[in-house]
Amino acid sequence: MQILTTIPETQTACRTLRTTGTLGLVPTMGALHAGHLSLITAAKRDCAHVAASIFVNPLQFGPNEDLAQYPRTFDEDCAKLEAAGVDLLFAPTVETMVPKNSATFVEVAGIGDRLDGVHRPGHFRGVATIVAKLFHILSPDRAYFGQKDAAQLAVLRAMTRDLNFPVDLVACPIVREPSGLAMSSRNEYLSADHRQRASILQRALTAATDLHKAGRHNTAQLIATTRQLIAQDHNINIEYVAAVDPGTLLPLDSTAQGALLAVAIKLGTTRLIDNVLLEPAHVQ
Numbered sequence: 517m518q519i520l521t522t523i524p525e526t527q528t529a530c531r532t533l534r535t536t537g538t539l540g541l542v543p544t545m546g547a548l549h550a551g552h553l554s555l556i557t558a559a560k561r562d563c564a565h566v567a568a569s570i571f572v573n574p575l576q577f578g579p580n581e582d583l584a585q586y587p588r589t590f591d592e593d594c595a596k597l598e599a600a601g602v603d604l605l606f607a608p609t610v611e612t613m614v615p616k617n618s619a620t621f622v623e624v625a626g627i628g629d630r631l632d633g634v635h636r637p638g639h640f641r642g643v644a645t646i647v648a649k650l651f652h653i654l655s656p657d658r659a660y661f662g663q664k665d666a667a668q669l670a671v672l673r674a675m676t677r678d679l680n681f682p683v684d685l686v687a688c689p690i691v692r693e694p695s696g697l698a699m700s701s702r703n704e705y706l707s708a709d710h711r712q713r714a715s716i717l718q719r720a721l722t723a724a725t726d727l728h729k730a731g732r733h734n735t736a737q738l739i740a741t742t743r744q745l746i747a748q749d750h751n752i753n754i755e756y757v758a759a760v761d762p763g764t765l766l767p768l769d770s771t772a773q774g775a776l777l778a779v780a781i782k783l784g785t786t787r788l789i790d791n792v793l794l795e796p797a798h799v800q
Contacts, residue, residue, distance in 0.1 A: 537564020
């Protein structure tokens, strides 16, 4: 596996890889877990070559968020990526990706201000700016993201469409811990007790999914059911529960045509998100 840190050498290496087949990209912030590795597996399935990036993006962290504490496990991450068969790792410095004189940012208006965008102002601007730069630097044919970050997916799909990036975005299923908790690098912040408590998110989403499958498509009812189940644990602070269009992130009155049911909570000082895609109801 090539480990590259500069933009020119990465551009050259990716051009060379693309001469012999398609290139898949898995952007990450490191602290890799089985969820990330499932993206690598999907990319290897679809593409001749796979590149990954590790960059803890300061632009997507708010002033009171966990940038300084975010887990950094570069050596272990490299070993995991090499074992998974990654061809190239782009691991730039902050100065490489965000020069001090940077004056250009990518903002996806509307979508970027919904769900997590409400509670983390500027977050999606930071994500979109760096992912746009990664697409420009590596020029992948496909890029792989986890469904756990459903709002991020919607933002990046809109960006890719509007800026005419010739990149196919591939969403991969959420990978969960044995308790049902969606895998996240931030799970490392959780105590064993908090990990177990956080599994209520999946149980609440499953209960709402069962209601939807039973023909209960009123979003207010599904949201109320989800909130009530999560609120049984008084240690959890609910940030949002929303049923939205998965493409626009706009709220829906009914889930009959399908919906994204998404939640965000705080457990202690750790922010966690989870979601489920509700399938369109079958027409009799």
